[in-house]
Amino acid sequence: MLDQLTLGRCNMADEWILEVLDDLRAFALANGLSHLAQELGRTKEIARQDLGGVEPAQRPTDDVVTSLDSHRRKTL
Known part of the structure; x- marks a missing residue:
């Protein structure tokens, strides 16, 4: 049943990670x-x-993401 329910295109079974990020943001x-x-x-x-x-x-x-990650590591 959960596989059939979506929020936008985000599967509700994956929604927990967004809720965790919201909780972390609220704490911050x-x-x-x-x-x-x-x-x-x-x-x-x-x-x-x-x-x-x-x-x-x-x-x-992936090339763009790798490039951004590499740049971030150099600036840290």
Whole structure:
């Protein structure tokens, strides 16, 4: 039954991860971690895309993701 229910294109069985990200973001906001809260908001959108909210043609390619990850590691 859960497999047939969707939120947008996100399967309800996968919705738990979005709820966890919401909880983490709420914690960050409540504890003055505004940058973390902002990043968790972005992370939730990425998770929604990866879970099926965006058509594959609109998702970044693995090469783009790898390049971004590499750039982030260099700036840390």
